[in-house]
Amino acid sequence: MTEQEVVLITGTSRGIGRFLVEHFLQRGALVEGCARSPVDWELPGYTHHQVDISNEGQVKAMLSAIQRRHGRLDIAINNAGIAAMNHALLTPGETASRILNINVLGSFLVCREAAKLMRRRNYGRIVNFSTIAVPLRLEGEALYAAAKSAVEMLTRILAREFAPFGITVNAIGPTPIETDLIRSVPREKLQHIIDTLAIRRFGTFADIAHVIDFFVHPASNYITGQVIYLGGGG
Amino acid sequence: MTSPTINRTDLINLVITSLRDVLEQSGRPLPATIEENTLLFGKGALLDSLALVTIVVDLEQRLEEEHGLTLTLADDRAMSQRNSPFRSVGALVDYLEQLIHEEQSRD
Numbered sequence: 001m002t003e004q005e006v007v008l009i010t011g012t013s014r015g016i017g018r019f020l021v022e023h024f025l026q027r028g029a030l031v032e033g034c035a036r037s038p039v040d041w042e043l044p045g046y047t048h049h050q051v052d053i054s055n056e057g058q059v060k061a062m063l064s065a066i067q068r069r070h071g072r073l074d075i076a077i078n079n080a081g082i083a084a085m086n087h088a089l090l091t092p093g094e095t096a097s098r099i100l101n102i103n104v105l106g107s108f109l110v111c112r113e114a115a116k117l118m119r120r121r122n123y124g125r126i127v128n129f130s131t132i133a134v135p136l137r138l139e140g141e142a143l144y145a146a147a148k149s150a151v152e153m154l155t156r157i158l159a160r161e162f163a164p165f166g167i168t169v170n171a172i173g174p175t176p177i178e179t180d181l182i183r184s185v186p187r188e189k190l191q192h193i194i195d196t197l198a199i200r201r202f203g204t205f206a207d208i209a210h211v212i213d214f215f216v217h218p219a220s221n222y223i224t225g226q227v228i229y230l231g232g233g234g
Numbered sequence: 235m236t237s238p239t240i241n242r243t244d245l246i247n248l249v250i251t252s253l254r255d256v257l258e259q260s261g262r263p264l265p266a267t268i269e270e271n272t273l274l275f276g277k278g279a280l281l282d283s284l285a286l287v288t289i290v291v292d293l294e295q296r297l298e299e300e301h302g303l304t305l306t307l308a309d310d311r312a313m314s315q316r317n318s319p320f321r322s323v324g325a326l327v328d329y330l331e332q333l334i335h336e337e338q339s340r341d
């Protein structure tokens with residue numbers, strides 16, 4: 001079995017996931033990551049899987065590969081997600097099901113397969129991704145916020161179901177952070193969201209990493225089923 | 235994938251090893267003997283629902299790692315069968331044989 005800590009991060013091709021890869025490598029972890037696309041960079045200690053997290057077979061194969069290579073999985077960060085911001089009346093069924101599939105089904109499949117691996121050492125830390133759009137009930141984000149609400153409920157219930165295996169499950173709800181995900185959202189709309197926060201600024205990658213570090217800390221073994229929102233917007 | 239042959243004795247041993255491991259891990263008493271008619275789940279049986287979940291996952295992992303067989307033991311059909319395939323060691327082995335047969339005839 002690998003001596004180092006093994007971390008799985010989904011959605012590593014860009015944005016927050018890409019940042020988290022480096023964050024965990026700096027901690028001395030081995031990082032396994034995935035995205036639907038390949039990556040054009042290489043980092044020592046990082047292994048990329050071209051996987052669509054809403055595809056059960058692909059998720060299973062990725063986790064089997066991790067088991068074969070390392071024999072352990074300490075941390076899983078369910079970062080991969082998609083958003084589509086539009087009025088409900090202008091949201092095609094196709095878009096709606098894609099949002100639900102990737103955010104909800106995808107997170108579920110990764111949680112399930114990760115927990116199967118983690119339970120073997122009776123230890124694991126899972127962190128899911130929600131959004132501030134849930135407590136703020138943002139217009140134009142009905143499907144996205146509904147999907148992330150489902151992720152929150154998965155987090156709470158899986159926390160109970162996985163507790164006997166030494167696995168904690170928590171979630172982070174970021175505020176707007178400047179990545180591709182929100183590139184198409186008009187500036188005034190983003191400013192409006194920021195104005196409703198207790199701390200009125202964009203979130204940063206470091207803000208995310210700090211909350212994740214807390215959740216995945218070995219001493220956080222009594223912290224589970226929780227959602228922490230950034231910026232005091234919850 | 236072509237699966238190596240796995241006979242009934244192998245399957246019985248697999249289930250018994252898995253069962254011993256799960257019982258040990260959960261600190262539950264090991265019975266003196268485990269055989270085909272040992273009751274697994276239900277009134278007066280060895281496993282509670284969490285141990286049952288664990289043994290299902292454990293068996294799936296052993297079948298994949300030791301025999302290259304990717305099977306899903308806990309599908310809706312199994313969970314709703316009146317004669318649950320998880321009621322005894324023998325019933326579980328019958329069920330595994332059936333799943334392996336279905337998997338191999340699909341190849």
Ligand SMILES: NC(=O)c1ccc[n+]([C@@H]2O[C@H](COP(=O)([O-])OP(=O)(O)OC[C@H]3O[C@@H](n4cnc5c(N)ncnc54)[C@H](OP(=O)(O)O)[C@@H]3O)[C@@H](O)[C@H]2O)c1
Pocket residue numbers: 010011012013014015016017034035036037038051052053054078079080081082083102106129130131132173174175176177178179180181182
């Ligand atoms: N940025 C924000 O303001 C913000 C705010 C609140 C919450 N969040 C949440 O934070 C997480 C990361 O967001 P981000 O801003 O970093 O987004 P991003 O820049 O759009 O990156 C998303 C990443 O997920 C991957 N991905 C998407 N669908 C996938 C799938 N089906 N299978 C595997 N990988 C997939 C993408 O790669 P491919 O396209 O190659 O698959 C990409 O690497 C998301 O869960 C998002 O909802 C972000």
